[in-house]
Amino acid sequence: MKVLVTGVAGFIGSNLASRLLSEGYEVSGIDNLAYGLKENIPEGVDFHCQDIRDKNIYPLFKGIDTVFHLAAKNCIADCQADPVETAEINVAGTVNVFEASRRAGVRKVIYAESAALYEGSAIFPTPETDVKPESFYGISKLASDYFARAYETFYGLRITALRYFCVYGPVQDYWRTIPPVMSAFIIKLLKRERPIIYGGGEKRRDFVYVDDVNDFHLMCIRDPRTDGKEFNIGSGMNYSVRGILDKISKMLGVDPDPIHKDDLPGEAQVTLADITQARSLGWEPKTPIEVGLRKAIEYIRQEMKVGRIP
Numbered sequence: 275m276k277v278l279v280t281g282v283a284g285f286i287g288s289n290l291a292s293r294l295l296s297e298g299y300e301v302s303g304i305d306n307l308a309y310g311l312k313e314n315i316p317e318g319v320d321f322h323c324q325d326i327r328d329k330n331i332y333p334l335f336k337g338i339d340t341v342f343h344l345a346a347k348n349c350i351a352d353c354q355a356d357p358v359e360t361a362e363i364n365v366a367g368t369v370n371v372f373e374a375s376r377r378a379g380v381r382k383v384i385y386a387e388s389a390a391l392y393e394g395s396a397i398f399p400t401p402e403t404d405v406k407p408e409s410f411y412g413i414s415k416l417a418s419d420y421f422a423r424a425y426e427t428f429y430g431l432r433i434t435a436l437r438y439f440c441v442y443g444p445v446q447d448y449w450r451t452i453p454p455v456m457s458a459f460i461i462k463l464l465k466r467e468r469p470i471i472y473g474g475g476e477k478r479r480d481f482v483y484v485d486d487v488n489d490f491h492l493m494c495i496r497d498p499r500t501d502g503k504e505f506n507i508g509s510g511m512n513y514s515v516r517g518i519l520d521k522i523s524k525m526l527g528v529d530p531d532p533i534h535k536d537d538l539p540g541e542a543q544v545t546l547a548d549i550t551q552a553r554s555l556g557w558e559p560k561t562p563i564e565v566g567l568r569k570a571i572e573y574i575r576q577e578m579k580v581g582r583i584p
């Protein structure tokens with residue numbers, strides 16, 4: 275079975291491609307390498323360096339059974355700085371992927387939304403229904419949700435939307451303007467530098483390990499109960515940013531002395547996923563945070579050794 279992954283050079287896309295290959299799928303991938311790195315793409319992927327906004331990508335979708343659409347502009351700070359490009363990539367680019375899938379007769383599209391849809395929610399854990407995005411990034415993900423539902427209604431395209439919370443694990447990027455909190459902390463502490471905390475450190479985040487996310491990805495390909503639905507993909511537990519720093523510091527045997535900077539605009543104070551709906555299909559996030567963190571640390575240590583992290 276042929277599967278296409280957009281954003282294949284990124285964190286989740288490259289992990290997903292590895293898992294798909296190991297499960298025997300034929301995998302092709304699209305990425306314009308704006309954020310992702312070519313060396314992240316696993317051997318065996320039929321890779322095309324293309325932009326999802328390009329209307330000529332349609333032939334790459336021919337003969338594909340399932341599309342995972344993960345490519346996006348996804349750093350909240352970068353999106354706040356450039357709402358126009360955010361809309362071009364996350365909204366128009368996503369619609370272009372839906373359109374290419376429809377024209378090529380793709381059986382199913384599974385695509386990335388985000389916990390940013392719940393930025394203004396005061397319900398914890400947050401169910402899929404309490405949609406209140408505030409940042410340009412969150413709004414762009416909600417706009418693509420409306421397009422997804424219209425593609426189902428008008429063209430019968432089968433679509434599943436995945437609202438990831440904070441996914442972490444090996445290959446999580448560390449080179450964007452403000453890297454995700456876990457890899458940022460691990461790198462600083464391994465380098466014996468002072469980690470940066472935006473705000474007081476009391477913000478709470480629901481972290482989910484990338485292998486657990488991939489378990490759900492595989493279910494989505496096969497299980498028709500996922501068609502036409504949105505799913506929260508988190509662990510259903512959260513930790514404060516300071517708590518995560520302390521956990522990583524303990525694992526590395528160091529005493530952290532963080533630099534506190536101003537809170538970032540557009541970021542929620544708390545994220546906590548209500549994962550009842552995904553669980554009802556038999557999915558369970560299985561990886562304890564210490565196990566996931568150990569693997570993330572090992573990956574970054576290795577990357578530093580070979581000089582890929584300066």
Ligand SMILES: NC(=O)c1ccc[n+]([C@@H]2O[C@H](COP(=O)([O-])OP(=O)(O)OC[C@H]3O[C@@H](n4cnc5c(N)ncnc54)[C@H](O)[C@@H]3O)[C@@H](O)[C@H]2O)c1
Binds near residue numbers: 280347
């Ligand atoms: N990582 C998380 O915790 C998280 C949380 C919520 C939602 N998401 C969503 O999941 C998806 C994957 O996230 P990730 O963490 O792997 O991000 P990532 O930045 O590591 O990967 C995204 C990839 O998309 C590519 N890309 C960007 N613009 C493109 C374009 N115009 N054309 C082609 N490729 C383009 C980038 O080069 C990158 O390789 C994104 O849609 C993101 O918004 C991620």
